[in-house]
Amino acid sequence: MGQVRWAGWAVVFAAAWVLSAGQAFADIASDKMAALLIYPKIEFDSTAGKDTVIRLTNTNSTQAILVHCFYLDANSHCHGGSNDRGICTNSPAACTGGGICRPGWVETDFRINLTAGQPIEWLASEGLADSNGSAAGSGGGAGGPPGLPLPRGTCTGNPFFSCGSDADCARFSAGRCTQSNVGTRIPRVSEDPFVGELKCIAIDSNGIPVPRNELKGEAILTEFNGHSAPYDTASYNAIGIQATGASTGAANELILGGPDPEYNGCPNYLIMNHFFEEVDRPVPNAPAEIETSLVVVPCSEDLLRQIPGAAVLQFLVFNEFEQRFSTSKSVTCYDETRLCNIDTPNCNFSIFNANVMGTVAGQTRVQAIRSPALDGVPSAVLGIGIERHVGGTETRSAAFNLHHQGSRAEADIITIP
Numbered sequence: 001m002g003q004v005r006w007a008g009w010a011v012v013f014a015a016a017w018v019l020s021a022g023q024a025f026a027d028i029a030s031d032k033m034a035a036l037l038i039y040p041k042i043e044f045d046s047t048a049g050k051d052t053v054i055r056l057t058n059t060n061s062t063q064a065i066l067v068h069c070f071y072l073d074a075n076s077h078c079h080g081g082s083n084d085r086g087i088c089t090n091s092p093a094a095c096t097g098g099g100i101c102r103p104g105w106v107e108t109d110f111r112i113n114l115t116a117g118q119p120i121e122w123l124a125s126e127g128l129a130d131s132n133g134s135a136a137g138s139g140g141g142a143g144g145p146p147g148l149p150l151p152r153g154t155c156t157g158n159p160f161f162s163c164g165s166d167a168d169c170a171r172f173s174a175g176r177c178t179q180s181n182v183g184t185r186i187p188r189v190s191e192d193p194f195v196g197e198l199k200c201i202a203i204d205s206n207g208i209p210v211p212r213n214e215l216k217g218e219a220i221l222t223e224f225n226g227h228s229a230p231y232d233t234a235s236y237n238a239i240g241i242q243a244t245g246a247s248t249g250a251a252n253e254l255i256l257g258g259p260d261p262e263y264n265g266c267p268n269y270l271i272m273n274h275f276f277e278e279v280d281r282p283v284p285n286a287p288a289e290i291e292t293s294l295v296v297v298p299c300s301e302d303l304l305r306q307i308p309g310a311a312v313l314q315f316l317v318f319n320e321f322e323q324r325f326s327t328s329k330s331v332t333c334y335d336e337t338r339l340c341n342i343d344t345p346n347c348n349f350s351i352f353n354a355n356v357m358g359t360v361a362g363q364t365r366v367q368a369i370r371s372p373a374l375d376g377v378p379s380a381v382l383g384i385g386i387e388r389h390v391g392g393t394e395t396r397s398a399a400f401n402l403h404h405q406g407s408r409a410e411a412d413i414i415t416i417p
Helices: 009-021
Strands: 036-044 050-058 065-073 076-079 100-103 106-114 119-123 153-155 158-163 194-203 215-223 232-237 239-241 253-256 267-275 289-298 310-319 324-332 335-338 361-369 381-391 394-401 403-407 412-415
Touching: 036 215, 036 289, 036 381, 050 106, 194 215, 215 394, 267 289, 267 381, 289 310, 289 324, 289 361, 324 335, 361 381
Parallel strands: 232 394
Antiparallel strands: 036 050, 036 194, 036 239, 050 119, 050 215, 065 106, 065 194, 076 100, 153 158, 215 232, 253 412, 267 361, 267 403, 289 335, 289 381, 310 324, 310 361, 381 394
């Protein structure tokens, strides 16, 4: 197919749908500060040269904030056989000797203490230690993870005296301890390779979630296979869920949406504007084809009992002539799938293929639906898209946030330890 032309129908059509349905846009956004942040994709694979730069910022210019974060490991592992407990996320054939590849879901939690107005950044492969010492393993030295920017505070009565709290400065007249990252320990991700998500929640000193909509975040997916291949990056904004200020449930249960929400509800629809698969030469004179993947994670999760959320997703796919096609897919804990593999293993026959749809671009609407295969109310989902321009030995990628529409009548619940 020839050069790409984006039609304006997508925006008009989406607006018309909203007006006809009488629904407001969901209050979840990737460009607003929030009390709960979700990074849908965190990846590390030393063999493939993949890593993730994670950024987290306290936008409050006067007050520090404490954050409880959770890595959610979505790797599959071999059970039994000669490679028992081996990772088989991308290759079930790795389970040799009669082993079975089974999906898994494990959380690793940690806390971050951010000073007023402080941004912080770390690699998923390294984490950050709570010390700037030079000894191996103590942070900042050979063999150890990088150190925190502000591992200790100083006493205002004696700036040469380090401290962790005001009590350490009691010996000085009117002495107080300046803000620092004391108590922060950010581990590296639990496995190599690793794929999963990250959640961060604003809390108080007792670990109780607080309605402080002051957090923002970004993630940069990186890939570098050596000097003979280009360095590829794809960045996206963490999805922010704003707290309402209400407190209606147990202290360790976050109620998202519903009749008595503590946080804004997850959207009824995810809307994704995208190129169809196998569009040839999207950029003039550039020998490349477009491949697009969709990453989705459930809104509801039980982090206390290690129970992932699940949903059956319905996909409504529109081409530029507004012809509609549909398919469905079940999701548990985490899912990343190339668009043309959502409905079939063969991309040539997929409804996401440009040759099947007859147009270069289109729009996909994703909704969690009720299904006999799931008990109770299905979880809503959040996600991002990743577009790759593949040609020859080079791949150029871009991640992008999805549009959200509507609010579900049912609440989603996140249970934390």
